[in-house]
Amino acid sequence: MTKRLEPEHWEKHLTRLQLRQGGFSKELMYKVKERVEMKQPPISRKRWLRWSPALACVLVLAVGWTQADRLAEGLSKLSKPREKAALEAMDPNKEKTLKVSYFHETTFMMQYGKAFTIRYPNIEVKVATGIGSPPYVGIDRPNLEEQMEKDKPDVLALSLPEYARLAKEGKLYAFDDVIRQEGFDLQNMHSGVVDMLRTEGGGKLYGLAPDYDQLALFYNKELFDKHGISYPKNGMSWEELLQLASRFPSGPNAKDRVYGLAIRAYSGPYDLVLQAGKAKGLNVLDPSGKQVTVNTPEWQKVWTGVLDAARGGYIYEQPPLKELSTREDMYKASPFMTGQAAMTLQSYGFVKELNEASSRYKMSPIPWEVVTEPTDPSRPNESPSFSVGTIYAVNAASENRREAWELVKFINSEEAARKMLTQTVGSYSTPARLPSLSAVKGQEKLVEAFTSLRPPAEPQETPVVPTEFYSAYRQLAVQLSKDVLNGKKTVAQATQELQTSGQQALIQAKNAAQKKPAGAQAPVGSGTP
Template structure:
């Protein structure tokens, strides 16, 4: 049965008020470098039709377009919907084809698409425009800017009004009932796994309890292992030299440690993934019994993003009910930063940028396009949209407030520097995660040892890597 997709951005984008914008400057003609043409301010009286690649027209106009037109009433919008992109086997290639076919002026991109298109010269360098307009980056989350620059080879080819960071949610009632000390910010992954073992695992199916629960929505059994390894500075593969690096002793230790916790039931193992499952758009949440375990009060801890607040009835006005009708979050809960490694205590690999706005390098309306991108990422849009968004505002001054909860944990860590310049093809990442998931399950079932599994993954991964790199 198909799981329901709840489009939170469309559902929650309501009650917005008109906003006034600050005028800015931008080169009159298109180009990849934002300072190569004659600069002039955008003319309010000029009739411009901007083509915008976005989820759908209604949500764009509600969130941004109608408000933007209170300042520039002569700007009209044509929205190119992205439904075909997120349903595609390769969203990067599908978006590339959409850009070539439709030539939108303003692009809504995933982080992966942004990194790929920045390196291909498809995006306008916003750096000179940001400097000339003195656009406020200082009050944006430094980690967001760092991540954008990392994906853009040191330059800003886009801006992201929101981010999504992983944190550790925990059930305070369960911790107190079992006399277990509460989790803390920047505790290590090893400390997390030790905490998970202090809770009994009981029940069956979706009603089973765990020390640490992992949502089954799009996750694999490899995700936790990869998070722990990358926190240590380990990489699955070296793309520059087309070489797998998964079979080292440090990776072996991580595989063995997590597999032991899967086997004991201290940590939940996500349901077996479907190889042909299409990714949901980043503004959608999959709600099913397997995602509601922690919110229903069954497990002690859960790794989740800001969207987990919604499952607890505390995020952007969105709430769901568990199977028995009880209200999620009816227990006392809180959150801390995602665990770290002692070697990088301020770094996380759990920060992502679901929505990056960029200007097409071939746009004939760069002045208006930049003005729109600037508005979307400015203070006025943040003040109106942040309270109702399922994600985190990139401007911490406008972060959501949930009484008594430590939401600063979402902003406490910086991007993992080891991962900033890693450019593994998405086709490899997906295929290897499925292969690793298969081998981990074999380890847990006792069909194969860790060394044998890693040797198999090294060989299979090398083939997948060479195929992916050869296809670029």
């Protein structure tokens, strides 16, 4: 055992001296220099901590007063005990099994699971599919906690309402400490996604989402040039968009006809009513979820603007496709892809469809550009269509938190984001990791259109009600919008009937939900029908 060396008399003197004008004597400095140059046995951590303040004083004199603060800061860090790791390091030689709660095994393994197990061959990923349905936006699946208890998953795939509820109940592991300690890169993720998750987590981050959904306005430059119409611009209002669409010829001659705006496939005029209403902060229910609120002057103004445009013939509503239609059939039925519509509101994945239509199916390429979706003039920087995609979180009860965190990190990595961008079609979401988008050469405006807007600073209060209400309400609203277009009803009559019938549908849905036995509850949602 090495004999403990007691400090000499001059060393004790160091601890008593104050650093002041004049500093240490030449004799004392010589002693320090002599001691530093001596061959010493290894110094224990305790002894280093004991004498580090004195040595710091000497070093300060050596490097000069200008470096004193920096040197003192560095030495203080060495003197402090190391912070306990939020998660223990992973043993690469120890085999582990991770269980992921996801609705479809093949989908998850192809998207993330296989690549993760290649990186970590000691970890086996098993997918528990008992949840049965995907985490749709705005939906809270009633069997979620039952399946958590049964399957005991380490990683969960959640919707925003599910994430918020489980975080509040303390059933999710908070990532804040491990993110800070490991320096996980949040700066290059869409700040709106991170902020929304932190807000819904009560100030903490209990999950990460690799993507988000948002609309942008695609337009055909050639059609605008041909008809001498100025291009769309970022930050237009819905009124400006509809006015711009009305400038294109909508006469009876089908050959020369150009639609100003084409509605997305499987959508109709009522969907535009909803989008325009959401941009203005309107909702179909009051915050308590007890009252339908559509028979108002604000909603009537939105209905009038959109349906007048549809009646005027410059909004194209795509008819339903035949069963077993191919992708080629879908593309050739799209007026925007065939050059018959000047504008269309679409998600990020529409770019892949445009490319596939021209490269695979030899359709004439469209000279397209893109700007941000219409916004409300009072909130020009907020996206009314913004929604967070699937959120991946770690079960607070998991015994494999480190491995589970590594999987969540991988899902939200730059590598996974780039893979998502290379997928041909089928993925319509926008990657939340921004450098992957910046890698898309020549598409700077595309990146700007999908990243410059943020989610609403004050999100609409969307009460959670049985999803049966939304399906019944939507059916009513679609039919009433058709009645207005066909001249059978006025907008005032339609919104009044929707208010009355919608209220009845709400009461019926709530009564039906209460009568269902435990374990057979229907999903509840907080979306807009």
